[in-house]
Structures are given as structure tokens and as C-alpha cells.
Amino acid sequence: MADVEWRWLRGWSEDEVSERLARAATLPLNFETAEEEMTPGNGWSQVESQAVIARDRPGTPSGDDAFDRLKHAITHYGFSDPRVVYGHFDASVPLKGRPVLLELKSMGLHYLCPVRIGAVRSEEEGEWTLFGFRIDTLWGHIEAGREWFLLSKDHRGGELRFHIKAAWREGHFPNWWSRLGFALVGRRYQRAWHHLAHARLRELLRTGHLERHPDAKELLHAHLEVERKPVRFYSQKGSGRRRGGVEREVERMRRDKLLTTVGFGVLAGMRTLSAPAFLSHQLSRAPVDAPKGRAHALASRRTSRMLAVLAASELVADKTPWIPARISPPALVGRALSGALTGAAAAAPHRRLSTGRALLGAAAAVASSFAFYKLRQLATRRLGIPNVVAGLMEDALVAALGGRLLAAMR
Numbered sequence: 001m002a003d004v005e006w007r008w009l010r011g012w013s014e015d016e017v018s019e020r021l022a023r024a025a026t027l028p029l030n031f032e033t034a035e036e037e038m039t040p041g042n043g044w045s046q047v048e049s050q051a052v053i054a055r056d057r058p059g060t061p062s063g064d065d066a067f068d069r070l071k072h073a074i075t076h077y078g079f080s081d082p083r084v085v086y087g088h089f090d091a092s093v094p095l096k097g098r099p100v101l102l103e104l105k106s107m108g109l110h111y112l113c114p115v116r117i118g119a120v121r122s123e124e125e126g127e128w129t130l131f132g133f134r135i136d137t138l139w140g141h142i143e144a145g146r147e148w149f150l151l152s153k154d155h156r157g158g159e160l161r162f163h164i165k166a167a168w169r170e171g172h173f174p175n176w177w178s179r180l181g182f183a184l185v186g187r188r189y190q191r192a193w194h195h196l197a198h199a200r201l202r203e204l205l206r207t208g209h210l211e212r213h214p215d216a217k218e219l220l221h222a223h224l225e226v227e228r229k230p231v232r233f234y235s236q237k238g239s240g241r242r243r244g245g246v247e248r249e250v251e252r253m254r255r256d257k258l259l260t261t262v263g264f265g266v267l268a269g270m271r272t273l274s275a276p277a278f279l280s281h282q283l284s285r286a287p288v289d290a291p292k293g294r295a296h297a298l299a300s301r302r303t304s305r306m307l308a309v310l311a312a313s314e315l316v317a318d319k320t321p322w323i324p325a326r327i328s329p330p331a332l333v334g335r336a337l338s339g340a341l342t343g344a345a346a347a348a349p350h351r352r353l354s355t356g357r358a359l360l361g362a363a364a365a366v367a368s369s370f371a372f373y374k375l376r377q378l379a380t381r382r383l384g385i386p387n388v389v390a391g392l393m394e395d396a397l398v399a400a401l402g403g404r405l406l407a408a409m410r
Helices: 014-024 066-075 176-207 258-270 274-285 295-299 301-317 329-347 355-382 387-409
Strands: 005-008 045-055 085-090 099-106 109-125 128-137 143-154 159-170 219-221 248-252
Touching: 014 085, 014 099, 014 109, 014 219, 045 066, 045 176, 066 128, 066 143, 066 159, 066 176, 099 176, 109 143, 109 176, 159 176, 176 355, 258 274, 258 329, 258 355, 258 387, 274 295, 274 301, 274 329, 274 387, 295 301, 329 355, 355 387
Parallel strands: none
Antiparallel strands: 005 109, 045 159, 045 248, 085 099, 085 219, 099 109, 109 128, 128 143, 143 159
């Protein structure tokens, strides 16, 4: 199987791309789930956006109008901003089944990810004409899933609308820091790319930069020229026309969110054993089918009972004067390990442990340890709250956070 290819500050030559395109034609999908089963409950995220691109004359498309020109741009991946995703393909290959290499760009990094056009829609039904295609990710892509790109025309008013709809989850990553980077900024890049896609189609139509490519049997790129608009990495979904004219955006994120990893890390920073105790309680009552590994040992009922006893003992010991500070090196290492294990296992209990998620859970545990150590000092030394009372207040926060995390997992 092919590994994810990546480079720093440079891409691939045409000869290299041609060789990899030929290889991509033989690659299998990197997922097996049917499209109707790609739901948040099954571990998939769903994202879609749509916007009106233009208004053409009413009636069915004539074959030489705005719908036809936009159809050509979509077929040649002209909606994709090349600063974020650059498409490599051979236009002489039939659209359905065509391999495409998507060059994903982020902060100087380039990832070459193979996809295949798995389905094409070209139909006229009632008052609408629809054209579009679906890409399916192949082995060696950092994401896994399917994505539709659909152009429609309303015959009554001539409205031309572009619709992007995807179901995805993490795929293959070449290293742990790529996975961590994707978890931290990947969604913002995706959202910015969606907004730019609609803006690019409007600009391509307005400027007339929709010239047809020659039907030559040679490598083509998604290089339709358009005035460059800024790449803005929005932290929130767009609403109305405030975000590049995107009328509708929907995000249904899967359950193994980044916040779950951070939450268990924070919990481990507060109480070392409470984090695995809460997680083991949940997994032992709702076990998952997954390869054997350290994370899934927590699904044992016996382990759950043992961790519950140890966590209760830790709560008692926390109120005693001889317990070492949580930021002492041995205690801090233990909390970091607890955050790494539980953060990674809770975020994706159906898959093997992710190094990136483990590091994020450990970092959250360390940060939480220092934060709650300072808060405990403030409560006892500055505010005069007895240590036992301050500890019980923190216990209440532990219980509340643990319960919230379990509810999120369920």
C-alpha cells in the first residue's frame, strides 16, 4: 500500500505527478463504509456548504451559457483555490473513474493525496438541471471519505447554485506531528476552502477566465486563473453573506472531537486516576469492537472496579499534608501519562491509539496540573480556605467534568 507523500516548501514535477497518477489508478479506497452509514454516530463528520453563484436566463441550459461554463470549471477542479488544494489530473481520462492527485498545502507543507471520481450525476428533473461528481479518497490520503460537488440550475428563475457536501474522518498520516497539526488547524483550512470555492466560481464567471482546455492527452492542472482573494481561516461558520456569500453551511461533527481529548487531559491534571477511572467505567459498559491494545484494556469490568477504588483512595490522599505537590516531577509525569492514555483512547475508542492525540492529552494534563496547583494555592493561602474544603471543591469539579465527558461520549 502507498504511504502519504509529503514535502517541505516544494511540490512535485510533472513527470513525478504522471507516475503517481498511474499508480493512483490502482489504489483501493481507504475506507469501507457505505455512504448512508457515514454518520456522526458512526465516527464520521459531515460538512456541507452551498451558495448562489449567478443568475442565468430562465429555462433549461442551452449548452453555451453560464451553466455550461461553470460545468466546465467544476469538471476541471477550477473551484479549488490552488493555495490550499491544487488538483493534478489527466482530462483525457473519462470523468467517472478518473484518478486525481490533490496537493494539500499548509504552512509550507505539501501533501499529495490520491482520490478517484467515484460517481457522476448529470440529470434534468422537473424544474431543475443538475451536474456534478463525487470524489472518493484512496489509500495514502490524510482524510477518508466521500465528497460531492454539485451545480444546479433552477429553470424558473435561472438561479445557478453550487453545493459541496462531504462525509470524512482522519485517514493516513506520515507522522505524528502532521496528525496533531490536522487536529488543530485542519477544520479551519477546510472551512476557508469551502468559502473560497464559491467565491472563485463567481469570479471565474465574472472575469470570463473559463477557457476550455484542449483535449490533448497530457497532464492537466486545476490552474484556471482568478483574481486572488485572501485566505481567511475563520474560527466559526459563515452565516448569510458575511462569509463570501455562502448562504448555508452545516457541520455535524463526529463524537471523537478534539475537546474530548483535551477534556480527559484536564481531568488527569486534576486527579491522576480519576481520568482512567471515568473512561474505564464508560468503556466497560459500552465496549467497542477494536484491535487489542492498551486503551481497550480499560473496557474490562475488573479494571473498572480496580480503578474506581484507586481513584477514591487518591481523593482521600489529596487532603493529607504529606501528599507531594502535583507539579513535582514524579507526580507530573504520572498525570501526563494518564492524560496521554485517556485522551487518545477517549477521542477514538474504535481505533488504535493516535500519537498526536496522546501528546495533546499529555499537554492538557500538564497545563491543568499547573493551573489547578495555582488555584489551590490561591484558595488556601490567599483566601484562607481550609485545604480539605478546597480539595472537596476540586473534587466536585472533577465529578462534574467527568460526567460531562461521559455524556459526550455516549
